[in-house]
Amino acid sequence: MVEQQAIRVLIADRERETRARLRRLVESDERFTVVGEAVSGAETIERIEVARPDIVVLDTALRDMDGIHAIPVIVERSPRARILAMTGPRGASVDELKRLGAHECIDRQSAAEELPERLAVMFPDIQAPLELNEQTPSVRSTVDEILALLVHEVQAPLSVIEGFSLALQVAVERGDDDAILEATRGIRRANASLRSLIGSFADVGAMESGHLSLNLRDAQMVQLVKLTVDDLSTRVGSHALAVDSGEDFWARIDSVRIRQVITNLITNSVKFSPRHSKITVRVRRENDWARVSVSDQGPGIPAHSQGELFQKFSRLGSTGSGTGLGLYLSRGIARAHQGDLTCESAAGRGATFTLSLPLKPVVASEP
Numbered sequence: 001m002v003e004q005q006a007i008r009v010l011i012a013d014r015e016r017e018t019r020a021r022l023r024r025l026v027e028s029d030e031r032f033t034v035v036g037e038a039v040s041g042a043e044t045i046e047r048i049e050v051a052r053p054d055i056v057v058l059d060t061a062l063r064d065m066d067g068i069h070a071i072p073v074i075v076e077r078s079p080r081a082r083i084l085a086m087t088g089p090r091g092a093s094v095d096e097l098k099r100l101g102a103h104e105c106i107d108r109q110s111a112a113e114e115l116p117e118r119l120a121v122m123f124p125d126i127q128a129p130l131e132l133n134e135q136t137p138s139v140r141s142t143v144d145e146i147l148a149l150l151v152h153e154v155q156a157p158l159s160v161i162e163g164f165s166l167a168l169q170v171a172v173e174r175g176d177d178d179a180i181l182e183a184t185r186g187i188r189r190a191n192a193s194l195r196s197l198i199g200s201f202a203d204v205g206a207m208e209s210g211h212l213s214l215n216l217r218d219a220q221m222v223q224l225v226k227l228t229v230d231d232l233s234t235r236v237g238s239h240a241l242a243v244d245s246g247e248d249f250w251a252r253i254d255s256v257r258i259r260q261v262i263t264n265l266i267t268n269s270v271k272f273s274p275r276h277s278k279i280t281v282r283v284r285r286e287n288d289w290a291r292v293s294v295s296d297q298g299p300g301i302p303a304h305s306q307g308e309l310f311q312k313f314s315r316l317g318s319t320g321s322g323t324g325l326g327l328y329l330s331r332g333i334a335r336a337h338q339g340d341l342t343c344e345s346a347a348g349r350g351a352t353f354t355l356s357l358p359l360k361p362v363v364a365s366e367p
Helices: 016-027 041-051 067-077 094-100 108-122 136-174 177-208 221-232 255-272 303-308 326-336
Strands: 007-012 032-038 055-059 082-087 104-107 217-220 240-245 250-253 278-286 289-295 340-345 351-358
Touching (some): 016 055, 016 340, 041 055, 041 067, 041 303, 094 104, 104 108, 177 326, 217 255, 221 255, 255 289, 255 351
Parallel strands (some): 082 104, 240 278
16 A cells, blocks of 8 residues: 655744744644745745745735735646635625635634634545554554664664773773773763663654653743753854843743753754854744744755754764754654744855743643
């Protein structure tokens, strides 16, 4: 049986929170995948050239070039893509939007509830998700993929532990206290790496089953970020790591999980940006949202690759170590908080990853 390909969705909306909410809705259905986001009409046109979406969910009140003017251009540039136009009470009529080339229309305010159903109606040939007990081949494939990667990745820390264990035996026989101390430290570091690796795979399983646990407590965001940065100060090498923050504020979060996300973003920036370059971590409160962004001066991420960025096992061509789970897990943690993790980048212009968290999220797994 040929595996069913997910329908590729491009979301174009002027508001960040709306885009994040629509993305969560779309990606909650395995039949669909978001391949890009746009905030303006011009950006929508640019994104369809590289993302090749099957459908564009289009806000008709976009910036610079509104959706009404963008629709004919989308039809011309990507005639195979369908257009679901989101309208408001003062927007163009359904008849006018369809005359311009929209395939269907939906009220922008109700899109948050109706979008998955409307997408399914627009693609009647795509099969509905199977029940869990009918997914044996797919589940087996995923398990085999994870197991193969886990077996591969544990080899490195196990080899380190084996090497230091032999060195420890020799050091003990010689009575060399310095060598004993060095060997035990090496074993502890490799053990921590192994635990972290296994924990990442366990988190993937919990996240995908909807059981990623959160221990929500009130925390000071600026203080948490500064502590995380201080802890990483010895791991950033020659990079200049700076925190840009205003007054501190409180948010209800799982501090351990959020530190995990920030650590991943910073270490990624260190890995992919030049030596001696600057990495800036900004912390801001914007209305009812906490924003933590990590910006680097690296090579940036081409537009055609950004759709893969948060996918499981995606490493965007990196040949270094790593499982390709960091950003996938980080976005999952953000969304478990009812927030999101996004990226703004362009080739040659660095990258900025922004973690958005509601100050008082409503999370089902809250103890």
